[in-house]
Amino acid sequence: KAGVTQTPRYLIKTRGQQVTLSCSPISGHRSVSWYQQTPGQGLQFLFEYFSETQRNKGNFPGRFSGRQFSNSRSEMNVSTLELGDSALYLCASSFQASGRRTGELFFGEGSRLTVL
Amino acid sequence: KQEVTQIPAALSVPEGENLVLNCSFTDSAIYNLQWFRQDPGKGLTSLLLIQSSQREQTSGRLNASLDKSSGRSTLYIAASQPGDSATYLCAVPEGSAGGTSYGKLTFGQGTILTVHP
Numbered sequence: 381k382a383g384v385t386q387t388p389r390y391l392i393k394t395r396g397q398q399v400t401l402s403c404s405p406i407s408g409h410r411s412v413s414w415y416q417q418t419p420g421q422g423l424q425f426l427f428e429y430f431s432e433t434q435r436n437k438g439n440f441p442g443r444f445s446g447r448q449f450s451n452s453r454s455e456m457n458v459s460t461l462e463l464g465d466s467a468l469y470l471c472a473s474s475f476q477a478s479g480r481r482t483g484e485l486f487f488g489e490g491s492r493l494t495v496l
Numbered sequence: 497k498q499e500v501t502q503i504p505a506a507l508s509v510p511e512g513e514n515l516v517l518n519c520s521f522t523d524s525a526i527y528n529l530q531w532f533r534q535d536p537g538k539g540l541t542s543l544l545l546i547q548s549s550q551r552e553q554t555s556g557r558l559n560a561s562l563d564k565s566s567g568r569s570t571l572y573i574a575a576s577q578p579g580d581s582a583t584y585l586c587a588v589p590e591g592s593a594g595g596t597s598y599g600k601l602t603f604g605q606g607t608i609l610t611v612h613p
Contacts, residue, residue: 384539413599422606423585428599436590436600470539474598483528483547483589483598487540 382407384488386471392494398459401491405452405473411435412454413485414446417468426469429454430476458493466495498523502586502604509576509611517571517607519586524564530601531560531571532585540585544571576611583608 385404393399405412414426425438429448446456452473458465469492472485499522509515519529528547532540544553544560546569552561559572569586587601 386539411599413601415601423587423601423603425600425602430599438600468537472540472599476598484530484542484545485587485599485601486542487532489539492537 384471384473384486386469386488386491388491389489390492390494392496393461394496395461395463397461398457399461399493400455400457401469401471401493403454403456403471403473403488405454405471406475406486409473409475409486410452411474411476412448412452413472413474414454414456415470415472416440417470417490418466423470426456461495463495466493468492498526498588498590498602500586500588500602500604502584502607504607505605506608507610509609511576511578511611511613513576513611514572514574515576515609517573517584517609519569519571519604521567521569521588521602524567526564526588527598528589529560529562529569530587531558531569532587534583534585534606543584573609576609578611578613580611581609 387402411430413428417423428436432448443459448454468490470490472487501520503518530545531543546562557574562569583606585606587603590600
């Protein structure tokens with residue numbers, strides 16, 4: 381069974397540009413969450429999607445957005461990039477169905493974004 | 497607001513030692529607690545998940561315990577090896593069993609473990 385797949389793994393952008401990151405969850409997982417990891421702030425929650433609906437959102441500016449497709453794949457977008465957006469962006473998926481839910485999250489390898 | 501703290505921040509031990517990593521959380525009404533491992537520049541690997549009704553979980557040389565009443569969890573690593581060198585993170589989901597956001601985890605800052613030969 382394939383794990384969580386994130387693309388691209390590495391990317392370099394300049395300030396003011398925008399970026400789109402993609403995440404394919406484990407087959408059968410309908411919940412996808414996104415996290416930002418930086419040396420100073422650690423791991424911070426961005427948002428969670430379940431069945432194409434945003435279920436929760438972290439404390440990030442509106443430049444950060446996301447969506448989930450009918451096949452559970454998810455994308456996140458960051459517009460008007462700032463130097464401080466340089467980080468490892470991690471996606472996680474989990475299996476959630478009524479009566480069958482452990483809450484265990486499985487993470488991908490991440491997308492390393494560098495903003496110059 | 498849930499806060500998660502991990503002690504120590506860093507730990508360096510010789511190969512073969514048994515060691516304990518600590519995790520504490522401020523709100524004891526948790527649904528579960530998960531321990532992860534992260535190698536440099538990599539994603540997170542799930543090590544152990546303890547449900548709120550459980551006291552401990554074991555996987556190979558790893559044993560995690562949970563004491564909800566005191567807001568603590570420990571990860572015990574037996575007979576440590578150089579390959580165990582990594583950052584270890586603990587995390588809890590927001591909310592409780594009645595209304596848990598399973599995908600929204602609060603993480604500790606991690607313990608950087610170095611096991612030298």
